[in-house]
Each structure stands twice: as structure tokens, then as C-alpha cells.
Amino acid sequence: MILGVTVINALIGHIQESNAEKSLQGIRNMLSSDARVQRNGKHETIPTRDLVPGDIVILRAGDRVPADMRLIETHNLRVEEAILTGESTVVDKITDALEGDLPLGDRVNMVFSGTTVSAGGGVGVVTATGAQTELGHINQMMAGIEKQRTPLLVQMDKLGKAIFAIILAMMVALFIFSLALRDIPMGELLLSLISLVVAAVPEGLPAIISIILSLGVQTMARKRAIIRKLPTVETLGAMTVVCSDKTGTLTMNEMTVKAIITADCCYRVEGDSYEPQGRIFLGGER
Incomplete structure (x- = not known):
């Protein structure tokens, strides 16, 4: 049971992070270009990577x-x-x-x-x-910046260590009590101790946390925000101020045409920055 929950938890995290990597790779592909040499x-004309x-x-x-x-x-x-x-x-x-x-x-x-x-x-x-x-x-x-663990992961580690210490103490106490006061066969005693460990481990907790974080990732994705790692969602929830450079990060400093207005009609222009390819629409038709 624990193995099954662990596998499900790993699959959820892998699927969500794979989707984020695919989105990031798509952005990298758009940024990659050819060079005239x-x-x-x-x-x-050759790919940039061949320079x-x-x-x-x-x-x-x-x-x-x-x-x-x-x-x-x-x-x-x-x-x-x-x-x-x-x-x-x-x-x-x-x-x-x-x-x-x-x-x-x-x-x-x-x-x-x-x-x-x-x-x-x-x-x-x-x-x-x-x-x-x-x-x-x-x-x-x-x-090269050192990665820091999120508060959620830190608390999960503390909880895991606390549960492990409690289970270990209970197993030792039960083992001593059973040997001293009860004549229980060793095989039956070991099975009882293993059952205690399985019952005490909250195997569903990691899966529940992964599912909750996955829902947060999906919500952010609908707002066109790519979350690369699941625990980042929890950190974003506590963020109140974002300090960012504007030009080159939020804006590209590349003025582009969005509309062409004539005496008779208005053309809507779409394109990717300074790329020579683009689309022009008139009344919703290209």
C-alpha cells in the first residue's frame, strides 16, 4: 500500500513538472534562431548552435x-x-x-x-x-545559486522525523513489554510490530500534498504562469512583493505595430516581436 501511494505521488509530481519543462522548451525553441554566416x-544560414x-x-x-x-x-x-x-x-x-x-x-x-x-x-x-x-x-x-527548501518541505521533514521517532519508541516499548510480560512467539511479535509501523505511517499525506500543489500549478497555468517545481506554489502563496527589472524582463523594449487604421477600416496585426513573420486580420479574417 505504501509502495503504491509512493508511486502515485511520484507520478503526479513527474507529470506536472514534465508539462512545465515542455512549456519551457517551447519557449526556448521560439527564442532559438538561425545565423547568416x-x-x-x-x-x-546555419543554426545558432553550429557557430x-x-x-x-x-x-x-x-x-x-x-x-x-x-x-x-x-x-x-x-x-x-x-x-x-x-x-x-x-x-x-x-x-x-x-x-x-x-x-x-x-x-x-x-x-x-x-x-x-x-x-x-x-x-x-x-x-x-x-x-x-x-x-x-x-x-x-x-x-550556481544554492537552492533553498521551501517552508512546506522543511515542515514535512520535521514531521517525518517526529513520526519516525515516535514509531521507533513505540516499537521498542512494545518489544520489551511483549518479551517481559507476555509469552508471544518471535514471529508473531515481528508481524505485530510491522503492522504497527504500517498503521502509524501517514502514507496518504504526501499524495494529498502533491495533489493540492498540482491544483495550484494548474490554476497558475490557466493564468499563463509556468511553475517548474511543485513546492514553488506554496512559496508563491506567501509572496507579497515582487521586485523585478522591467525592460528585458517584463517588457522587451521592442515597439511593434498592433493595428493599421485607414479611412475605411482597421487591420489588426499580430506577430512575435521583431520577427519578420506575422499575421494581419480584417474583421476577424486573415
Whole structure:
């Protein structure tokens, strides 16, 4: 019985966390892009993951920069770097050499992975990819933060230890009492002690908690909030203030067209940020 409840509890948690991972993977897939490179004198488009240091990448307005690059050619190139610096203003890029160990925001002859080309174009040489980029360093620092257990898990651990201590004391007392005052066969005594343990363990409690947390995850999902770990729901319930950077986190600092109004009608425009693909609707029809 305990084994069955444990399996059910594990399945509930696995299903909910798998759904969250699938949603996060979908977001990662949307953010992934291709890069236009010049190799062997030819222009070709390759997945961002195939870039290596030394590749020559061509940038155009609306592109998401695929790697850290040193610029060798610019044409009124302006880049939005809020994802790295938090600054909402776009940065004019140049190709001139700079002296000294400059902070990230002052390296105007470079472009960085994850930033967005807001205007113009340019050509750059890849200097770092993946985890070696400035954005990758930030992700590594975030991943290195020690994970803290939620108050619910801490209380569950305390409850489990208390129940274990009580059961152990009862088993020892019952064993001594049975041997001293009653002539009970050892086999029957062991069965009685095992029955006591099974009866005392609240095997349904973990499953009930998982179900309650799963309901919270589903409620958050309906509000378009992805919960990666079930215990996070309990922590969110005690949260009163959220301190967050706006630009690059809540907003993208990318002005887009939502409607086109003419003298005769109104067109509704849908799309994903600066991506060249989109949809235009008139009266509900595409």
C-alpha cells in the first residue's frame, strides 16, 4: 500500500513538472534562431548552435544576436542591450578599436548574444558562443545559486522525523513489554510490530500534498504562469512583493505595430516581436 501511494505521488509530481519543462522548451525553441554566416566565400544560414569562434556573421535589423562578436563592419547599426545592461536606450555600434578594460555597456565595438538589432546592419567575427558568452556567464551565476527548501518541505521533514521517532519508541516499548510480560512467539511479535509501523505511517499525506500543489500549478497555468517545481506554489502563496527589472524582463523594449487604421477600416496585426513573420486580420479574417 505504501509502495503504491509512493508511486502515485511520484507520478503526479513527474507529470506536472514534465508539462512545465515542455512549456519551457517551447519557449526556448521560439527564442532559438538561425545565423547568416560567410564561410568559404559563400553566404549560408546555419543554426545558432553550429557557430564557432572565428565565424563571420551578418546582422540585419530585427535579428537576435546569436553570439558575442567583434564588429568589423557597421551600417548605422543600433542594438538594444536591455537583456544585459537593463538600459532601455539603444546603443550605436562602431568598429573602432577601444582601449582599456571597459565595462560591458561601453564596449560599443562589440555585440553580445541575446541582444537585438533594432536598426541598421553589420558584420562581426564570433568571439564566444554558448556558455562562454556574457549572457552565458550570467546564466552560470544564476545556476550556481544554492537552492533553498521551501517552508512546506522543511515542515514535512520535521514531521517525518517526529513520526519516525515516535514509531521507533513505540516499537521498542512494545518489544520489551511483549518479551517481559507476555509469552508471544518471535514471529508473531515481528508481524505485530510491522503492522504497527504500517498503521502509524501517514502514507496518504504526501499524495494529498502533491495533489493540492498540482491544483495550484494548474490554476497558475490557466493564468499563463509556468511553475517548474511543485513546492514553488506554496512559496508563491506567501509572496507579497515582487521586485523585478522591467525592460528585458517584463517588457522587451521592442515597439511593434498592433493595428493599421485607414479611412475605411482597421487591420489588426499580430506577430512575435521583431520577427519578420506575422499575421494581419480584417474583421476577424486573415
